[in-house]
Amino acid sequence: MEGILSYDSDSSDKSETPEGENAAAELFSHLKPIDKSNSVSNTIALNSTPVVVPTEDTSGLRHLDPKIKEVKYNPKYDELYAPQIGPTNPYKTQQFSATRNSLAGYVEDAHVNNFTFENQRKTFHSYGYAIDPTVDSEVPTEDKMLGDKEAFEENKGLTAFEKGKKREEDRRKRLRNDNPSDIEGFIGPWGKFVDEQTVMKPNEEEKAELDEILAKRAKTGKQVEEKSAEEKTTLHIKDAYDYQGRSFLHIPQDVGVNLKSEYPPEKCFIPKKLIHTWAGHTKGVAQIRWFPKSAHLLLSASMDSKIKIWEVYNDRRCVRTYLGHKQAVRDINFNNSGTEFLSCGYDRYCKLWDTETGECKGRFTSRKVAYCVKFHPEEDKQHLFVAGTSDKKIICWDIRSGETVQEYDRHLGAVNSITFVDQNRRFVSTSDDKSLRVWEWDVPVDFKYIADPSMHSMPSTTLSPNGKWLACQSMDNKICVFNVLNRFKYMRKKTFTGHMVAGYACGVDFSPEMTYLISGDADGKLYIWDWKSTKLYSKFKAHDDVCIQAIWHPHETSKVATAGWDGVIKYWD
Known part of the structure; x- marks a missing residue:
């Protein structure tokens, strides 16, 4: 018991009864007295949570603090998923150990189909916004959206697929008359567009003037084509x-x-x-x-x-x-x-x-x-x-x-x-x-x-x-x-x-x-x-x-x- 440190009483009350002292003396009578003048406790304060310094690491890996939120370098897979330094936590039933399942490391399963992923990726690439992937929702609302909010509002939250697809209200309207009993007015699927512009035809006077201009143009063009350079x-x-x-x-x-x-x-x-x-x-x-x-x-x-x-x-x-x-x-x-x-x-x-x-x-x-x-x-x-x-x-x-x-x-x-x-x-x-x-x-x-x-x-x-x-x-x-x-x-x-x-x-x-x-x-x-x-x-x-x-x-x-x-x-x- 010589190596055990002796601790003074932390009680501030020094006026103990003589009976208490006698009882303690009888209890530890078989132990040798400790010289209090040489006690370590007089020089070193007790630290109940000492910092555990790791032993010399020969693997060449850099220690990564699990509490930090940002890493200023690209850690290797072995560094990113190395076990935490120190004793294992007895109250944690399973220590997280990711197995490498891709060339770059560990990839978690993502429950999203290819179309949804590509649609959101193209939307973000083209318009600068997309649904937050951490939110379980496919309905784009402003609080569940990442990226450019102004573009989101301007495009009414439409994805690249929806913008490329013509909606019913975007289609050109046609004149419709599908009633087969209306023999004169029946149009069927061949109706003209509502906003279709009709081509204006020139009247007789304008037509004659245009024909004269075109005839002159054709005549001059023919002469230019046939004329060769002057020889010198x-x-x-x-x-x-x-x-x-x-x-x-x-x-x-x-x-x-x-x-x-x-x-x-x-x-x-x-x-x-x-x-x-x-x-x-x-x-x-x-x-x-x-x-x-x-x-x-x-x-x-x-x-x-x-x-x-x-x-x-x-x-x-x-x-x-x-x-x-x-x-x-x-x-x-x-x-x-x-x-x-x-x-x-x-x-x-x-x-x-x-x-x-x-x-x-x-x-x-x-x-x-x-x-x-x-x-x-x-x-x-x-x-x-x-x-x-x-x-x-x-x-x-x-x-x-x-x-x-x-x-x-x-x-x-x-x-x-x-x-x-x-x-x-x-x-x-x-x-x-x-x-x-x-x-x-x-x-x-x-x-x-x-x-x-x-x-x-x-x-x-x-x-x-x-x-x-x-x-x-x-x-x-x-x-x-x-x-x-x-x-x-x-x-x-x-x-x-x-x-x-x-x-x-x-x-x-x-x-x-x-x-x-x-x-x-x-x-x-x-x-x-x-x-x-x-x-x-x-x-x-x-x-x-x-x-x-x-x-x-x-x-x-x-x-x-x-x-x-x-x-x-x-x-x-």
């Missing part, structure tokens, strides 16, 4: 003819290359450096073409609605500008001699120009945008040309009469390219319908139709110099090759990849002796592949915008002209 031309060189009376169309002979040669160079090389830049267009260049056979001139069509012709040798000047389209020019093409060329633009006109004088010799329109134009390559058919249009047709025009002589209407999308093959007896067309069709000349039914689920649209095609292969720029970033002589067989192994052209009609061209294949791409790069192995030999940045066209000079070993949407034409060697 500008000569940029001092003299149109030299001292011998020769124009700029005359093939120069003092340039170190035989431009009249009928044979290609023996060996071609990859171009590496920029030797000239032709700048004169104010917008992107859409197409460039060499002058036929000699290629001593370069014709360019631009989105600034202008066509320009440039010198390739000597001073490399801009010779002449042809202005006659109201909108961007899409395609251009020379006849066999180069004395005339065709142009087509987004103003829905095809125009025939005299290359030397700049005179516009003919205007042709089908009221649809022509995407490509091409003269028939045969000498005896130079008065005919074909145009692929946006309304899925290929139209053949006669220059002499200005009339259409044939229509090839089998495509299911806009026609993008036309290429003559098989000694000009046939031509190939490609379209937005992701197909390739081969036509006999003057037969308006395609005799071969090539379409495959894996094929993409091929907006640009080029025939090889030997006439055996057709290279097609495909929209899935590759160049496909078809064998023209072997029933247009698709050469699956001869595919050129590496460039990015999806969405752009970038042109393709062969080197004159067919060693290389070149193409521009959407990033402004020029790509050069080996024709036999399909290996990518070279690529370099040619333009700041899309490199839309690349053409190899037919008489030079390594000279290539490229055109870009940055408005310049570049010459590489």
